[in-house]
Amino acid sequence: MRVVVLGEFRVDRLIPPLRQDGADVTVLASAGLESFLEPGVECGVLPAALSEGVLRRLLGDYGADVAVPNLGCLGQEQFLPVYARVAAGVRAAGLRMPVHAEGFATLASDKVALHRIARQRGWPVPRAEVCAVAGAMREAIGELGLPVLVKEARSEFHAGRHYVRDIDHFDRVCGEVTYPVLVQQAVEGEEFAIELLSGASRTVAWPVASLGRLDGDCAPGKRVRVAPAELPGRARAELAATVADMVEAFSPWGPWQMDLAVTDDGRLQVIELNGRLSGVSNMSWVSTGVDPHAAHMEAVLGRAPRRRPRAARAALELPVHNDAVLPPAPAGTELTPFPGNPANPGPLIGGYQRSVLGVPYERAAAARAWLAGLPTGVLLNSPEEAADQLERGMRALGQRGQLDQLGQGGAPFIV
Numbered sequence: 001m002r003v004v005v006l007g008e009f010r011v012d013r014l015i016p017p018l019r020q021d022g023a024d025v026t027v028l029a030s031a032g033l034e035s036f037l038e039p040g041v042e043c044g045v046l047p048a049a050l051s052e053g054v055l056r057r058l059l060g061d062y063g064a065d066v067a068v069p070n071l072g073c074l075g076q077e078q079f080l081p082v083y084a085r086v087a088a089g090v091r092a093a094g095l096r097m098p099v100h101a102e103g104f105a106t107l108a109s110d111k112v113a114l115h116r117i118a119r120q121r122g123w124p125v126p127r128a129e130v131c132a133v134a135g136a137m138r139e140a141i142g143e144l145g146l147p148v149l150v151k152e153a154r155s156e157f158h159a160g161r162h163y164v165r166d167i168d169h170f171d172r173v174c175g176e177v178t179y180p181v182l183v184q185q186a187v188e189g190e191e192f193a194i195e196l197l198s199g200a201s202r203t204v205a206w207p208v209a210s211l212g213r214l215d216g217d218c219a220p221g222k223r224v225r226v227a228p229a230e231l232p233g234r235a236r237a238e239l240a241a242t243v244a245d246m247v248e249a250f251s252p253w254g255p256w257q258m259d260l261a262v263t264d265d266g267r268l269q270v271i272e273l274n275g276r277l278s279g280v281s282n283m284s285w286v287s288t289g290v291d292p293h294a295a296h297m298e299a300v301l302g303r304a305p306r307r308r309p310r311a312a313r314a315a316l317e318l319p320v321h322n323d324a325v326l327p328p329a330p331a332g333t334e335l336t337p338f339p340g341n342p343a344n345p346g347p348l349i350g351g352y353q354r355s356v357l358g359v360p361y362e363r364a365a366a367a368r369a370w371l372a373g374l375p376t377g378v379l380l381n382s383p384e385e386a387a388d389q390l391e392r393g394m395r396a397l398g399q400r401g402q403l404d405q406l407g408q409g410g411a412p413f414i415v
Helices: 011-020 052-061 077-093 102-109 111-121 134-144 167-176 233-250 281-288 292-300 361-372 383-398
Strands: 002-006 024-029 042-045 066-069 128-131 148-152 161-164 181-185 189-198 203-205 209-213 225-227 254-263 268-274 314-321 334-337 352-359
Touching: 002 011, 011 024, 011 292, 052 077, 066 077, 066 292, 077 102, 102 111, 102 233, 102 268, 111 128, 111 181, 111 268, 128 134, 134 148, 134 167, 134 181, 161 167, 189 233, 189 292, 203 233, 209 383, 225 281, 225 383, 233 254, 233 268, 254 292, 281 292, 281 314, 281 334, 281 352, 314 361, 314 383, 352 361, 352 383, 361 383
Parallel strands: 002 024, 002 066, 024 042
Antiparallel strands: 128 181, 148 161, 148 181, 189 203, 189 209, 189 254, 209 225, 225 314, 254 268, 314 352, 334 352
């Protein structure tokens, strides 16, 4: 079986299950990866511009039996609907391309489409207006008030999103964005994320992660984050119902992720939907021992996850200055750095990197003491913020027996 992986993101975690299954693997990347991959894995060049026709020819040239879009790579997110159409077209030729159905791909790649469908189906989303011109944006500001988030309908991750605080900033943004845009009320509260993996018969969820307090920087990767994190009961039930409806109505197939908020008055708000795994997948792996990327590859090979991804320890993600060195982790815990690969150097961006501290419930006190003793300036954030997030993770870990189901009513997924 020849498997062609399209894109370089996390290939070190995608390839081992394929090789164990005896697959002949080719990775098509935008940069040379030969020094990064194990011997025997062929590398090729991923074209800078993809289209349905180019992709069909490419897969034919490499003799692919299975094609796996690697959705965390720059340029892949907006290609989701095209992948869906190509997958439908090559199926008759015997080429498997396990990707999201076109309806779900559209939701995950178009923020305007997501908002409209969410309002139709009753999913909890922030108040927002769709705007095709700058004048409509002014009307939306008058209706929603400031601050707002302005989101381009179709943009890659880390782009096309503006937190608008005042009118002067609003005037600049009006001239910078590509229309249409979604002008969305800025939610106040705590941000969360959840990663999921859908197959033909069920959807598996990793523990909800806390991304910390929402802020105007819109940069959760710079905050201290932790998994698992407990949602309030009402929000947990709303999340279960929303996921169940998404799965039933739009047929995701493969990895996907949601960014959520719980407002200060306890309401759930779906902030964003992505048709890929996210930056919290390192915490998902450390907390449960089940790597979402490897589980995705197992699903591509037709195998269900070997076990349910249940939280066994708190995974505390610490943004650390690039030139700083963390001391050894306390006994009974594990500190894991997650450097990027040569073609995708994040999280070594913006002067910081991220490491994840895995803490079993009984080692919480040792982890607290370790955080309190970190030298000044090592963390991008304060040790107090890290300690608060650790406490949040420990509370959820202590309740893990009660959190296996996000809600009632037979929601077709597990945590």
